[in-house]
Amino acid sequence: MTLDSSGVTEGFGMPGRKARGARTFTIAEKQQFVREFESCVERGEKAALLRRWNLEQSVARKWVTAAAEGRLGPGAPAGRLEMRxxxxxxxxxxxxxxxxxxxxxxxxxxxxxxxxxxxxxxxxxxxxxxxxxxxxxxxxxxxxxxxxxxxxxxx
Missing domain, CATH: 1.20.5 (Single alpha-helices involved in coiled-coils or other helix-helix interfaces)
Known part of the structure; x- marks a missing residue:
């Protein structure tokens, strides 16, 4: 399994897709999504962004909230944000x-x-x-x- 020049994992066709099919995103990818999400101003842009990233609205809301609370910046905890x-x-x-x-x-x-x-x-x-x-x-x-x-x- 290798990444092509666009950052897409070959064989899965989607960024953030693991071999088992589970999706994961790095903090850098989440930060990029939040920047793009916050730059959306016209009607329908946010929905189009969600479709392009193939994300649920609830996931996007969690990422935007985490970024606003400083949990997606440098020194932020990797992985889960909630505690068991x-x-x-x-x-x-x-x-x-x-x-x-x-x-x-x-x-x-x-x-x-x-x-x-x-x-x-x-x-x-x-x-x-x-x-x-x-x-x-x-x-x-x-x-x-x-x-x-x-x-x-x-x-």
Whole structure:
């Protein structure tokens, strides 16, 4: 099966026709149809265009609507435009899981923030209590100095 110079698939005589007889159109073909459809201004031109493309009016309406909504432009999803019920259910399940995970991350971030503040508080408490008990070495008695040396083993 090959395309001739006009873009028609040989052996089927119609663009967009697959070997099984099912018709498919690329996004570029759909965009071309929409441009031609919107350029029709005289009476009967749109009907003639539908006959030339061998399309039902409902299909043309879907393509024109999709183009108006931006679903036929660059980055538009290829293939079906509607979502199956299984896909919809999977999407809902994924959104619920995503929300659950977001809540879990927020709780973990909150716990980390609290732990950080507790660490700062404890560190400050330890420093302040350590500094208050200390007597400067120059003011210590001999006994205090020996205890201090034994405690910190600086010798």
């Amino acid at each position: 019920s299984q896909e919809r259910a999977r999407l809902v399940a994924l959104e619920q899981e995503n929300e659950r995970l977001r809540a879990k991350v927020a709780a973990a971030e909150g716990a980390l923030e609290i732990m950080g503040k507790a660490h700062e508080l404890l560190e400050g408490t330890l420093k302040s209590s350590h500094d208050q008990d200390e007597v400067p070495v120059s003011l210590m008695s001999v006994d205090q100095y020996q205890q201090w040396l034994a405690r910190y083993k600086t010798c």
